[in-house]
Amino acid sequence: MTDITADTTVDAGAGATVGAAAGGAAAVGIGAAAAPPATAAPASPAVPAPDAAALGLAGAAEPAPDRHTVFCTRDLNVYYGQFRAVRDVTFDVCQHEITALIGPSGCGKTTVLRCYNRMNDLIDGARVTGTIEYHGLDLYDERVDAVEVRRRIGMVFQKPNPFPKSIYDNVAYGPRVAGQRKGLDEVVEGSLTKAALWDEVKDRLGDSAFGLSGGQQQRLCIARAIAVDPDVLLMDEPCSALDPIATARIEDLMQEIKREYTIVIVTHNMQQAARVSDMTAFFTAEIHSENDTRTGILVECDHTKTIFSNPSDERTENYVTGRFG
Amino acid sequence: MTDASLIGAVPPTLETLRISKGRRRREVLVRWTLLLAALVSVVVSALILWSLFREAWTFITGVVWAETWGQSGWFPRRGIYDIPTIVVPTVIVTAIAMVVAGPIGLGAAVYLSEYARAGVRAWVKPVLEILAGIPSVVLGFFALTWIAPNLVGRIGKPALLTVGLGVLGLYAAVAGFFAWSRLKRYRDGSSDSSALIGVVGAAALLAAMGVGYLFWLLSLLGDFAPARAGSLAAAGIGVGLLTIPLVASVSEDAMAAVPEHLREASAGLGARRMATATKVVVPAAISGIVAAFIVATSRAIGETMVVFMAGGAADAARFTDSPFEGGLTMTAAMASLASGTDSVVGEGLTFQSLYFVGLLLFVITLALNVVAARFVDRVREQY
Ligand SMILES: Nc1ncnc2c1ncn2[C@@H]1O[C@H](COP(=O)(O)OP(=O)(O)OP(=O)(O)O)[C@@H](O)[C@H]1O
Numbered sequence: 009m010t011d012i013t014a015d016t017t018v019d020a021g022a023g024a025t026v027g028a029a030a031g032g033a034a035a036v037g038i039g040a041a042a043a044p045p046a047t048a049a050p051a052s053p054a055v056p057a058p059d060a061a062a063l064g065l066a067g068a069a070e071p072a073p074d075r076h077t078v079f080c081t082r083d084l085n086v087y088y089g090q091f092r093a094v095r096d097v098t099f100d101v102c103q104h105e106i107t108a109l110i111g112p113s114g115c116g117k118t119t120v121l122r123c124y125n126r127m128n129d130l131i132d133g134a135r136v137t138g139t140i141e142y143h144g145l146d147l148y149d150e151r152v153d154a155v156e157v158r159r160r161i162g163m164v165f166q167k168p169n170p171f172p173k174s175i176y177d178n179v180a181y182g183p184r185v186a187g188q189r190k191g192l193d194e195v196v197e198g199s200l201t202k203a204a205l206w207d208e209v210k211d212r213l214g215d216s217a218f219g220l221s222g223g224q225q226q227r228l229c230i231a232r233a234i235a236v237d238p239d240v241l242l243m244d245e246p247c248s249a250l251d252p253i254a255t256a257r258i259e260d261l262m263q264e265i266k267r268e269y270t271i272v273i274v275t276h277n278m279q280q281a282a283r284v285s286d287m288t289a290f291f292t293a294e295i296h297s298e299n300d301t302r303t304g305i306l307v308e309c310d311h312t313k314t315i316f317s318n319p320s321d322e323r324t325e326n327y328v329t330g331r332f333g
Numbered sequence: 334m335t336d337a338s339l340i341g342a343v344p345p346t347l348e349t350l351r352i353s354k355g356r357r358r359r360e361v362l363v364r365w366t367l368l369l370a371a372l373v374s375v376v377v378s379a380l381i382l383w384s385l386f387r388e389a390w391t392f393i394t395g396v397v398w399a400e401t402w403g404q405s406g407w408f409p410r411r412g413i414y415d416i417p418t419i420v421v422p423t424v425i426v427t428a429i430a431m432v433v434a435g436p437i438g439l440g441a442a443v444y445l446s447e448y449a450r451a452g453v454r455a456w457v458k459p460v461l462e463i464l465a466g467i468p469s470v471v472l473g474f475f476a477l478t479w480i481a482p483n484l485v486g487r488i489g490k491p492a493l494l495t496v497g498l499g500v501l502g503l504y505a506a507v508a509g510f511f512a513w514s515r516l517k518r519y520r521d522g523s524s525d526s527s528a529l530i531g532v533v534g535a536a537a538l539l540a541a542m543g544v545g546y547l548f549w550l551l552s553l554l555g556d557f558a559p560a561r562a563g564s565l566a567a568a569g570i571g572v573g574l575l576t577i578p579l580v581a582s583v584s585e586d587a588m589a590a591v592p593e594h595l596r597e598a599s600a601g602l603g604a605r606r607m608a609t610a611t612k613v614v615v616p617a618a619i620s621g622i623v624a625a626f627i628v629a630t631s632r633a634i635g636e637t638m639v640v641f642m643a644g645g646a647a648d649a650a651r652f653t654d655s656p657f658e659g660g661l662t663m664t665a666a667m668a669s670l671a672s673g674t675d676s677v678v679g680e681g682l683t684f685q686s687l688y689f690v691g692l693l694l695f696v697i698t699l700a701l702n703v704v705a706a707r708f709v710d711r712v713r714e715q716y
């Protein structure tokens with residue numbers, strides 16, 4: 009047990025075979041949650057005390073001693089051309105937890121989320137300063153290949169966006185572009201099962217994904233994202249286009265899969281954040297009256313319970329109680 | 334009454350809502366004018382087609398086919414009308430043009446829509462469109478004076494053989510894949526034995542075509558005299574250059590119309606740009622890309638000036654199937670016949686032969702469009 013955990017951390021830190029390591033992490037995930045605190049200390053020689061950092065930042069309302077930091081974000085600034093969209097964001101995301109990003113529209117939640125798999129690289133003129141460490145490794149190091157990053161850090165978008173291909177080909181897409189040719193049937197079945205969609209589509213895998221309902225399409229997108237066996241899932245308002253029943257299914261699904269993955273979710277739905285997340289980061293926008301622009305800032309990041317019952321910042325309290333935004 | 338602020342407050346009466354006589358008359362006038370414009374184009378097309386058919390029919394019924402049969406050459410003024418003599422060079426020129434324009438045009442389109450930054454695209458695309466505006470006379474002249482001696486004369490043969498073998502390889506791969514997938518479906522039991530007969534027939538036909546093509550390619554090894562004057566290859570390359578912007582621009586439009594969220598989905602799954610382009614963007618834009626190829630092929634078939642100037646045959650020709658010799662395409666045959674002072678004097682049906690060739694061109698282009706439309710319906714990925 010201890011050995012495996014140690015391997016996982018070191019490999020991930022070295023960035024050599026993170027894919028395999030993520031698999032390993034998944035395999036031990038359930039056990040790790042119940043492991044005694046002692047395993048954590050020798051497990052992280054390559055990572056500079058991530059647990060302490062995480063706990064210190066989180067305010068430690070409910071200390072979970074064996075938390076492992078996945079994303080360590082420090083002084084993150086994102087610019088679109090001259091426009092600064094977010095300023096000085098600092099917080100941590102921990103393994104096998106669901107971290108919710110909430111805040112009023114335009115405060116930069118999507119922008120921050122897209123930094124974690126370097127999706128902003130695709131936007132002309134987008135620029136990132138500050139550091140994001142992924143298992144202790146600088147994500148924006150010039151030697152890091154953004155494509156490799158995205159294979160480990162999957163993304164589910166606000167609007168279901170299946171490819172205009174069959175259900176099967178949608179799920180098999182990620183493994184295929186990664187070069188996998190064999191065993192795709194198993195991957196497709198496994199991913200669809202995890203995404204709670206298998207029973208509904210198993211008889212029509214060859215049909216177009218566009219024949220599915222919106223909720224099914226979104227679960228297909230989740231299946232597609234977990235088919236590459238990622239380490240982290242980034243979800244940008246995954247339920248905003250869905251009805252309450254489909255939303256509930258996806259929330260259940262998130263609880264189910266968080267044992268294997270780390271999830272960061274953006275949501276506008278307070279109840280959803282309160283229901284599903286372990287940690288909540290509240291963002292807001294500061295308005296510069298001189299040129300009428302807004303810059304997103306992180307107000308606080310804490311245990312979800314604390315954010316919703318006893319936040320340390322007044323702005324958070326106003327927002328979560330519905331008095332603002 | 335017409336004060337905007339009052340309209341909501343006053344209950345409507347028929348008087349306030351009634352359409353005025355003048356307004357109604359103007360609506361009717363507009364409608365009929367537009368209808369007239371639509372009708373004119375339809376009627377003109379119909380008239381052209383009708384005269385085409387009529388004169389072509391005179392030719393078809395009047396010509397003594399038995400006499401032209403076996404004559405190898407196109408000498409309309411002497412009454413020798415051998416159709417392969419003008420069809421084969423047309424096919425050669427079009428094929429060479431598409432081998433040039435297809436990959437370059439598609440490559441440019443993929444670059445512009447998937448790789449280029451907005452700033453680069455902003456000036457490359459207009460430049461491409463200027464290229465499309467180069468008069469074909471200029472390109473014909475360029476093909477005759479530069480492409481023919483320098484490109485075709487010097488490296489024509491190895492280049493053609495390389496490309497030719499590449500095309501053959503591609504053909505074999507596609508045909509092989511087709512046969513294999515059908516065979517697999519047969520073995521799976523999802524297809525019955527009567528279908529297998531069709532498949533075997535189709536496979537035999539494909540194989541025969543491939544072997545024929547290979548023999549043709551090999552025959553070119555022998556009779557190669559570097560043509561310093563015009564040749565079908567020079568004309569084909571010229572026409573290809575002329576159609577690059579068309580392929581590039583129409584395919585780029587189709588690819589740019591593919592929604593951004595599909596690219597993001599693909600990138601988010603760890604696909605490189607090239608994988609996103611080939612596996613997501615091109616399939617989603619396939620109908621537009623095929624349309625671009627069809628339009629370009631039609632354009633290449635119909636292109637006249639370049640083949641007339643650089644094709645290497647003035648107004649009459651012997652049969653040839655070698656791209657390194659001069660040959661007469663259908664369009665060049667028509668142009669040369671209709672130009673000159675004696676324009677259409679000659680044997681009795683010389684004039685009508687022009688219409689016949691025109692009809693042939695029309696039928697070929699039409700067939701191309703029909704086939705393309707059916708193909709697109711099959712492979713389209715709707716987004
Ligand atoms: N591609 C872009 N180019 C320029 N500006 C952008 C771009 N994307 C976002 N922005 C700007 O950055 C700011 C933050 O946007 P972002 O989409 O991150 O907000 P958000 O918190 O996700 O909002 P919402 O809740 O409405 O989704 C906004 O002011 C937005 O206008």
Ligand SMILES: [Mg+2]
Binds near residue numbers: 117118119244274
């Ligand atoms: Mg957003």
